[in-house]
Amino acid sequence: MSAVTETDIKGMMAKLGNEAKAASATLAVASTDAKNDALCKMAESLRDNIDNIIEANKIDMAAGEQKGLTKAMLDRLMLDHGRIHAMAVGLEAIAGLADPVGSEITRWQAPANGLDIARVRTPLGVIGIIYESRPNVTADAGGLCLKSGNAAILRGGSESFHSSHAILNCLLEGLKAAGLPETCIQMVPTTDRAAVGEMLTMADTIDVIVPRGGKSLVERVTNESKVPLFKHLDGICHVYVDQKADPVKARKIVLNAKMRRTGICGAAETILIDSMAVQSHAQVIIDDLIAAGCEVRGDEEISAFDHRVIPASDEDWDTEYLDAIVSIKVVDGVEDAIEHIAEHSSHHTDCIITEDVDAAATFLNEVDSAIVMVNASTQFADGGEFGMGAEIGISTGKMHARGPVGVEQLTSFKYVVRGTGQCRP
Secondary structure (H helix, E strand, O other): OOHHHHHHHHHHHHHHHHHHHHHHHHHHOOOHHHHHHHHHHHHHHHHHOHHHHHHHHHHHHHHHHHHOOOHHHHHHHOOOHHHHHHHHHHHHHHHOOOOOOOOEEEEEEOOOOOOEEEEEEEEOOEEEEEEOOOOHHHHHHHHHHHHOOOEEEEEOOHHHHHHHHHHHHHHHHHHHHOOOOHHHEEEOOOOOHHHHHHHOOOOOOOOEEEEEOOHHHHHHHHHHOOOOEOOOOOOOEEEEEOOOOOHHHHHHHHHHHHHOOOOOOOOEEEEEEEHHHHHHHHHHHHHHHHHOOOEEEEOHHHHHHOOOOEEOOHHHHHOOOOOOEEEEEEEOHHHHHHHHHHHHOOOOEEEEEOOOHHHHHHHHHHOOOOEEEEOOOHHHOOOOOOOOOOOOOEEOOOOOOOEEOOOHHHEEEEEEEEOOOOOOO
16 A cells, blocks of 8 residues: 555544544434434435445445355345335334433432432444444444434445445435434445554544454454454354253244344354253254254264264354354253353353253353343344344443443443532531
8 A cells, every 4th residue: 555545544534533523522412303303314215215225235246246255244245125124114213212312320319418419321422333244234333323422433344335335325314304414424435444444543533443243353453443342252152952941942942043044143053952852852953954954063972863963073162153054062951051151152142942940040140141041042132122223233242331232332421410519528
């Protein structure tokens, strides 16, 4: 890259940052009605421009196929009428949420001095979102940042460049119609990776960065960023079939958790089966998965159980396949399952299938993941399914936000102290 190009990228990113910072000051005090109006107008624009968005997506899909993107990546990239409509519905759902900005988290009177103290939600400021092939993140992230009073700088992947910009145009129409600055939601206008590097240094204008993508992206952002992060690591999600699992529930949940959409972070990658449930549950689970087109890899016991199962390697237990591949292992009870998850989980989402209340309680208490479930598919690991309208991502860290990052997670707080003339002695 020439020095001129580097200078251009620095200038471009500085302009985005300064404009976002100015817009965030406006958004922080914008009325709920104005934000909701913008969100509804965005949804309307998405529906009005479905054909344009699909045409832009066709360009990205053709380039992705030529580039040799995996089936899972292409599935994430693809937009159709249903997915665009879902984006619009998501924006309307965000509009229907309570406005977190200015809401009191708690309030009390200090007994020693009589001060009235409230903890009140405030926007974070400017949020940078770096994502890869999912163009729908453009609408989800833009809408969530807007509702929570934050300006957004979006950096979509090169694979979704045309699709993301087509969606962005709809968001800008909504902002303009509602009388809010179009700089509230901006997108980095280049696919040059140097722009990401520059973005990671912009601590003066960006308050937090959310990386949403593969391991290499998250590792790069983690290693280079001077800006605080909400990190989303691998989705190595487990389903543990307990010895007291209902057979019908187990079959339905395992199949859905793995095969509903294999390319999402909430897809199950490893199935753990209690040794006492192998004879009663393993065969039908394997049959269902193979019939659905899933490659099954198993430990020694599972491999011996069915000749169609491919022996698993040590690497399988630490792999996020994002494909129609699953690994199955036999464990000796809930504590053994928890031990395996502790060693191999990415702390995203893990599930137990059981009718045993005590086993369920043990699992929920001891599994240290952002989302733990009983008798439900891991594919529900999604902010929209949690009633949060949408999500920017699933944070697998422990600081500030954990799990689905929605409007409340995109706020911080300040203390509002009201006195009646008190002076400290």
